[in-house]
Amino acid sequence: MAEYLPEITTESVCPVEAKEEIIDECESIWKQMEECQSKLMLLEMETPQTSDAKLSFQLTMMQMKALTAEHNQWQNRSPEIISTNPDVLVSLGKEELQKVKNHLEMVLSTVQSKNKQLEEDLKREQQWHEEQEQLLYAFNGTEEKANTQVEQLSQKSLNIRAFNELQNKMLQLKIYKEELLNALGGFLAEHFPLPENGGSAKKKGSSEELSVELITLHEILEMLINKLMSTPHEPYVKINDSFWPPYIELLLRYGIALRHPEDTKRMRLEAFHM
Numbered sequence: 060m061a062e063y064l065p066e067i068t069t070e071s072v073c074p075v076e077a078k079e080e081i082i083d084e085c086e087s088i089w090k091q092m093e094e095c096q097s098k099l100m101l102l103e104m105e106t107p108q109t110s111d112a113k114l115s116f117q118l119t120m121m122q123m124k125a126l127t128a129e130h131n132q133w134q135n136r137s138p139e140i141i142s143t144n145p146d147v148l149v150s151l152g153k154e155e156l157q158k159v160k161n162h163l164e165m166v167l168s169t170v171q172s173k174n175k176q177l178e179e180d181l182k183r184e185q186q187w188h189e190e191q192e193q194l195l196y197a198f199n200g201t202e203e204k205a206n207t208q209v210e211q212l213s214q215k216s217l218n219i220r221a222f223n224e225l226q227n228k229m230l231q232l233k234i235y236k237e238e239l240l241n242a243l244g245g246f247l248a249e250h251f252p253l254p255e256n257g258g259s260a261k262k263k264g265s266s267e268e269l270s271v272e273l274i275t276l277h278e279i280l281e282m283l284i285n286k287l288m289s290t291p292h293e294p295y296v297k298i299n300d301s302f303w304p305p306y307i308e309l310l311l312r313y314g315i316a317l318r319h320p321e322d323t324k325r326m327r328l329e330a331f332h333m
Contacts, residue, residue: 080144244277251276254303271300279306283316283328295325 310316319325
């Protein structure tokens, strides 16, 4: 803005006649002011000193009305030009313009300083905002990583818990199986014992009679069960001389075991679990 305000020089000084004219007019105005002041003082001295409160109040009200009317008259009065001399008016105009220019330059300097301060504050705020965004991004990454680790740990914990539960169930099933096998062995040994000749039978059909050691019904059932569970696609067990025939007939008659449809020397356990 300063470049649009031309420098107002003070080289052009009012002529001597213009100065003298202004001085004369100022002295004339001063004399008028002194005369007005003298009249006011005379009016104050001429005010009657009375003890009548009512009269004093009326006088005061009249003075107030007179002063109010004079005040309104001065308010409505247009300002008078001090001088009609062009040189005087030009000089006064230049002085006023110089004052306005100085005031505007001071305002411009203040505004520029304020703008500079605001720019610095804006840069600091932008830098702070960028730092906060970086921190927020880092925090989000850390939170996401922590959530992933928590999920992995939770899944791992669930897997470990499920594995431990499965192991406990397998152990319980194994114990229950042993208990069932022991109970079955005791039941079979008590109710289905081997023949009284010491658990042996003679093999005939050759020149010499060979003694064969018989196996218990419990052993036959265990053999059939293991064969069915280990090789379900080939569950048949070959019947040899150690199988006592009454045991075989017992298993076949009550549907516990089945013969091979093409080989009578082989049998399998009925698949009760299917």
